[in-house]
Amino acid sequence: MTSTDRPGPATSGLRPTRQRLAVAEAMASFDxxxxxxxxxxxxGRRGETVGLATVYRTLQLLADAGEIDRLLTEGGEAIYRACSGAHHHHLVCRSCGRTVEVEGPAVERWTRSIAEEHGFDEVSHTLEIFGTCPTCRA
Known part of the structure; x- marks a missing residue:
C-alpha cells in the first residue's frame, strides 16, 4: 500500500493548529x-517550524485517537506511521525495519478468553512480532 492508497491521519477532533496539520501531512507522505x-x-526539510516536543505530543494524540499506528521497537523506541484503519498487528524485521500488517483472529479469541477467565472487560491489546524478513535472510 502506498501513501496515495492510505488516507492520511485526520486530527480527530483536535484543534487543527498549523503544527498539527503539518505533522498529519508529513505522516501521510510515507508508508x-x-x-x-x-x-x-x-x-524541517519542508520548511515547517514545529518543535520536537510538539511533534511528540501530536503523535501521541493521533495515536491515542487511532489515527496512526504506534509501534515500540525491541529497543523501546516508539515509531509511527499512518494507520490503515482496521485493527491489526505487525510483523517487524529486526534488520531493515520492514513491517507487514497482519490480522490475528486467533489472538483476538485468545485475548477475549484470557480476559473472561480473569473477569476483565473492555480489554485492548497490541502485538508486534519481530523476526527477519526474507530479503534480509537472503
Missing part, C-alpha cells in the same frame, strides 16, 4: 514507520 525525530527532521 514506513518513522521515529518522532525523523518526522521532526522531515518537517
Amino acid at each position: 514506513d514507520f518513522r521515529s518522532a525525530q525523523e518526522i521532526h527532521d522531515l518537517l
Whole structure:
C-alpha cells in the first residue's frame, strides 16, 4: 500500500493548529514507520517550524485517537506511521525495519478468553512480532 492508497491521519477532533496539520501531512507522505525525530527532521526539510516536543505530543494524540499506528521497537523506541484503519498487528524485521500488517483472529479469541477467565472487560491489546524478513535472510 502506498501513501496515495492510505488516507492520511485526520486530527480527530483536535484543534487543527498549523503544527498539527503539518505533522498529519508529513505522516501521510510515507508508508514506513518513522521515529518522532525523523518526522521532526522531515518537517524541517519542508520548511515547517514545529518543535520536537510538539511533534511528540501530536503523535501521541493521533495515536491515542487511532489515527496512526504506534509501534515500540525491541529497543523501546516508539515509531509511527499512518494507520490503515482496521485493527491489526505487525510483523517487524529486526534488520531493515520492514513491517507487514497482519490480522490475528486467533489472538483476538485468545485475548477475549484470557480476559473472561480473569473477569476483565473492555480489554485492548497490541502485538508486534519481530523476526527477519526474507530479503534480509537472503
